[in-house]
Amino acid sequence: MAQVKFFATLRDITGKREMEIKNVKNVAELLQHLYEMFGDEFRKEIEERNMILVNGKNILDLDGYETKIKEKDEISIFPPAGGG
Amino acid sequence: MYGYWGKILRVNLSTGEIKTEEFGEDFVKKWLGTRGFGIHYLLKEMDSKVDPLSEENKMIFSTGALTGTTAPTGGRYMVITKSPLTGYIAMANSGGFFGAELKMAGWDAIIVEGKSNKPVYLRIEDDKVEIKDASHVWGKRVGETERILTEEFGDKHVQIASIGPAGENLVKFAAIMNNGHRAAGRGGVGAVMGSKKLKAIVVRGHKRVEVIDRSKFISVVREKTEKLKNDPVAGSGLPSFGTAVLVNIINQNGLYPTMNFRYGQFKYAEEQSGEAMAKKYLKRNKPCYACPIGCGRVNDMDTVGETEGPEYESTWAMGANLGINDLASIIEANHLCDDLGLDTISTGGTLATAMELYDKGLLKQDDLGDAPPFRWGNTEVLHYYISKLAKREGFGDVLAEGGYRLAEKYGCVDCFMGVKKQELPAYDPRGAEGHGLGYATDNRGGDHIKAYLISPEILGYPYKMDPHDISDEKVKMLILFQDLTAVIDAAGMCVFTTFGLGADDYRDLLNAAFGFNLSTEEWLKIGEKIWNAERLFNLKAGLKPLEEDTLPKRLTDEPMPEGPNKGHVVRLKEMVPRYYALRGWNEDGSISEAKLKELGLEEYI
Numbered sequence: 001m002a003q004v005k006f007f008a009t010l011r012d013i014t015g016k017r018e019m020e021i022k023n024v025k026n027v028a029e030l031l032q033h034l035y036e037m038f039g040d041e042f043r044k045e046i047e048e049r050n051m052i053l054v055n056g057k058n059i060l061d062l063d064g065y066e067t068k069i070k071e072k073d074e075i076s077i078f079p080p081a082g083g084g
Numbered sequence: 085m086y087g088y089w090g091k092i093l094r095v096n097l098s099t100g101e102i103k104t105e106e107f108g109e110d111f112v113k114k115w116l117g118t119r120g121f122g123i124h125y126l127l128k129e130m131d132s133k134v135d136p137l138s139e140e141n142k143m144i145f146s147t148g149a150l151t152g153t154t155a156p157t158g159g160r161y162m163v164i165t166k167s168p169l170t171g172y173i174a175m176a177n178s179g180g181f182f183g184a185e186l187k188m189a190g191w192d193a194i195i196v197e198g199k200s201n202k203p204v205y206l207r208i209e210d211d212k213v214e215i216k217d218a219s220h221v222w223g224k225r226v227g228e229t230e231r232i233l234t235e236e237f238g239d240k241h242v243q244i245a246s247i248g249p250a251g252e253n254l255v256k257f258a259a260i261m262n263n264g265h266r267a268a269g270r271g272g273v274g275a276v277m278g279s280k281k282l283k284a285i286v287v288r289g290h291k292r293v294e295v296i297d298r299s300k301f302i303s304v305v306r307e308k309t310e311k312l313k314n315d316p317v318a319g320s321g322l323p324s325f326g327t328a329v330l331v332n333i334i335n336q337n338g339l340y341p342t343m344n345f346r347y348g349q350f351k352y353a354e355e356q357s358g359e360a361m362a363k364k365y366l367k368r369n370k371p372c373y374a375c376p377i378g379c380g381r382v383n384d385m386d387t388v389g390e391t392e393g394p395e396y397e398s399t400w401a402m403g404a405n406l407g408i409n410d411l412a413s414i415i416e417a418n419h420l421c422d423d424l425g426l427d428t429i430s431t432g433g434t435l436a437t438a439m440e441l442y443d444k445g446l447l448k449q450d451d452l453g454d455a456p457p458f459r460w461g462n463t464e465v466l467h468y469y470i471s472k473l474a475k476r477e478g479f480g481d482v483l484a485e486g487g488y489r490l491a492e493k494y495g496c497v498d499c500f501m502g503v504k505k506q507e508l509p510a511y512d513p514r515g516a517e518g519h520g521l522g523y524a525t526d527n528r529g530g531d532h533i534k535a536y537l538i539s540p541e542i543l544g545y546p547y548k549m550d551p552h553d554i555s556d557e558k559v560k561m562l563i564l565f566q567d568l569t570a571v572i573d574a575a576g577m578c579v580f581t582t583f584g585l586g587a588d589d590y591r592d593l594l595n596a597a598f599g600f601n602l603s604t605e606e607w608l609k610i611g612e613k614i615w616n617a618e619r620l621f622n623l624k625a626g627l628k629p630l631e632e633d634t635l636p637k638r639l640t641d642e643p644m645p646e647g648p649n650k651g652h653v654v655r656l657k658e659m660v661p662r663y664y665a666l667r668g669w670n671e672d673g674s675i676s677e678a679k680l681k682e683l684g685l686e687e688y689i
Contacts, residue, residue: 007332008325008359049316051544056338056648060548076336080316082543082583083327083358083379083396084536 002073004030009079013042027052028065030075049080085109086296087149087597088117088192093213095206097280098139098198102213107192112598114684116574116610117148119175121193122164123617126173127688132624136168136272137254137279139199145186145245145285146194148576152187152293154302155593156309157578159184159373161245167271168279169256169430169486170504170529172622174271177533177573178245179372180263182287185243189289200281205233205246208287218283223249225423226261233286246284247274248425250474254278255484257430257507261422265380265392266372269427271506271528296599304596308589309376315584317545322379322580323369327396328358330510337542338648339515339551340400341508343407343460344436345501345638348512349647352409356399360411377580385415394418394428397532400510401432406439407460417466424474430486431473433507433530435465437487440499447494452479498637504529504627513635513654514644516541516551518558520654522565524633525663527618533579535565545583554655559662567611574614613683616667616675620688629673633660 005018014034024030035043052059053076059067069075085108094103115124122144126132134140143165150158161183167174186194189210196206200215203222207214221229226248234242243262250258251274258274259267268274277283295301313319321329334340335353342350354360365385370392371378384390394402394415402408402417421428435458441447442458449457455478456464472480482490487507491500501508506529513520519537526534540561541551549558568587572579575590591604623629634640635656643651664671668679680686 005336007336008321008329011359049544051333053336053648056336058337058542058544058548060544061550078333078336079321081321081325081329081333082317082539082545082580083322083330084533084538084580 001071002069002075005074005076007076007078008081009045010042010077013045014038024069026065026069027054027059027067027075030069031065045079046077051078051081052076086294086599087153088112089190091191092193092195093191094195094197095213095215096198097196097200097204097215097282100215102215109598112149113600114610115614116571117151117576118146118160118162118177118574119164119570119618120574120610120614121146122162122175123173123614123621125195126164126166127617127621130166132166132621133626134166136166136171136276139280141166141276141279143196143273143276143280144193145196147183147187147192148574149594150597151576152184153295153597154305154374155577155597156305156312157372157375157377157581158576159375160576160578161186161268162573163260163268163273165273165276166625167273167528168254168275169272170506172504172529172625172627173527173618174273175528175573175618176260176268176270176273178260178262178266178268179375179578180266181373182243182245182262183576184373185287185289187289187293188291189287190291194285196280196282199279203281203283205284205286206282207237208285210288210290221283222252225249226425227264227423229284230264233284237286237288239288242286242288244284244286246425247277248423248474250425251275251278252283253474253476253484255426255474255476256486257427257434259425259427261425265422267422267427270429270531274425295597297596301596304592308585308593311589312376312581312584317583318377318580319584322377322583325358325362326379326381328361328394328399330396331357331399332359334511334542337515338644339512339542340404341510341512342404344405344440344499345508345512345636347646348515348644348649350404353404355409356403356411356414358396364411365415372578375578377578379580383415385412387412388416388419391415391419393422397510398428398432401429402466405432405436405510406465408463408466409461410463413463413466417470420467420470424470426470426474429509430507431470433502434473434483434487434490435469437490437500438483441491441494441496444496444499446496455479501636501638502530503635504632506530511538512644512649513639514652515649517554517654517659518549518551518562520635520639520656521559521659521663522562524635524656524660527615527622534569535562536569536579537562537565539582546586552652554659556662556666559659559666562663563666566615567608570611570614571607574610613685616679616683617685617688620675620685623674633673
């Protein structure tokens with residue numbers, strides 16, 4: 001069982017701060033699952049740009065959407081965001 | 085001339101003399117504006133070794149090339165002077181509406197020199213400039229000062245840059261405030277203003293800033309504004325949650341400095357995040373002049389009423405950095421800092437230093453008497469000591485000197501988390517090593533805004549870089565960010581535009597305003613010149629590069645204890661020599677003769 005955390009606008013779209021998820025082997029599969037669950041609004045918010053962390057590490061510094069998800073991993077999903 | 089009036093106001097507060105000086109297009113092509121203009125005057129006219137709080141120090145309030153135009157975010161001004169906190173260059177930048185109003189009054193910059201022997205303010209109504217008595221507002225807070233001086237002027241559209249009690253009392257990290265909550269915050273520029281007994285600059289302008297070809301300029305402005313509006317960060321993320329959207333992002337990435345940079349994650353970050361703030365307190369957004377982003381927050385609190393902020397930095401400085409988990413207290417503390425005229429980052433950093441010293445038993449309760457103990461997480465510390473330090477009362481007098489001098493006094497310089505005596509901002513560089521090199525080499529000391537490598541290393545702009553890569557590519561990216569930020573600052577635009585715009589976009593806007601035909605590389609060369617000129621000022625002021633282009637030991641020698649960056653330090657020693665070489669500097673960190681010649685800086689040596 002992995003833990004998925006949503007941030008910023010994704011919380012309004014999903015109505016959740018976090019959820020548990022089972023039986024996904026990588027980030028691509030996780031996203032597919034979430035797109036089916038939360039629909040086009042969710043997809044549009046993060047499809048082009050996003051920040052996805054697995055245990056605090058950006059998937060772009062790991063294996064991108066192929067990054068594996070294991071039991072007890074924590075996945076943080078952000079829409080594009082910045083500040084300073 | 086277009087874009088500028090070619091007019092500089094020179095005010096000598098010792099003699100009361102007010103003069104107008106002129107400049108031409110060549111000066112713009114050489115120095116562009118704000119930081120560029122400022123460093124030119126400081127290098128030309130002032131010994132870099134002067135005491136920052138003496139009458140020999142000069143202050144330049146300068147607009148930028150696009151300030152007062154319709155360019156997106158084109159409303160900014162900067163204050164350039166010698167910092168009493170670092171002893172090096174200070175160039176503090178502020179938004180709001182003051183900068184645009186100054187330009188619309190027909191002035192591109194003001195040089196303030198000398199020192200008045202009684203409190204005064206500068207009243208500017210277009211061409212009419214007067215030095216007026218400010219005894220009646222001396223001692224007043226920023227909000228009250230703005231209210232009284234606006235009433236006195238008799239025009240609600242007047243814009244005011246002023247200091248609060250902190251600046252008057254020469255607190256080494258006092259800010260200059262405008263529009264109540266917008267700060268030219270860092271480096272103690274407010275203390276320099278206080279040392280000159282200059283309480284405020286009040287300005288009202290009725291002129292329109294002209295560009296060379298209005299219709300062409302408007303079409304370029306429209307194109308760039310659309311780009312910003314369509315950008316998911318500038319057009320959506322920042323307006324929705326403000327800069328505090330970063331609290332969760334930086335915390336989840338494991339570089340949210342907690343308890344004076346002991347840790348990289350704060351257990352209660354969620355409760356003080358931009359998301360939490362928007363839900364509990366947000367009343368509306370508040371954009372600065374000509375800004376399509378509108379990241380400013382107006383929050384509503386039972387205790388202080390409507391207030392603005394806190395920004396990400398301030399939320400952290402008075403929250404996680406002190407182990408404090410109480411958003412309401414953080415918002416109130418931020419309001420208090422604004423009203424007293426204090427830099428929130430250095431205020432929080434100084435209090436964090438005190439907590440570290442207290443925790444180590446170096447600062448004892450006996451030193452504080454009945455005052456609140458500096459325990460991690462003690463919210464009492466905020467209101468009590470912020471009020472005391474602004475007035476230099478009791479232990480506040482020690483705090484008013486900043487974290488470095490506090491740590492030195494209690495025999496633990498390593499307890500101070502800063503660079504060149506200025507407190508660090510809200511990113512632990514053990515989770516973004518290029519950003520750490522940025523801290524170490526910043527001309528104004530511990531600072532994030534002059535080269536925001538968090539963008540590529542964490543946020544992925546303009547593209548994602550591994551935060552633990554320290555290759556030449558990373559060092560070159562830092563240099564590019566330093567030079568480009570100097571251009572954006574000198575253009576009078578906000579650095580948040582970089583989320584939606586690239587270097588070519590700034591070129592287009594600048595060329596369209598002035599009718600120049602400079603390439604992106606030529607504009608960046610001006611940025612490089614500004615960076616080097618500021619470095620030259622610091623070197624002349626006594627900077628010892630090999631000792632001072634550095635980071636606190638905690639960040640270079642103590643591995644991050646937990647979280648995603650566990651085990652990492654900043655490998656600074658491996659980066660600094662390559663940074664010097666890629667800058668074209670000597671191995672000792674001084675600027676090579678060839679580089680000075682290439683940039684046309686020999687006349688300033």
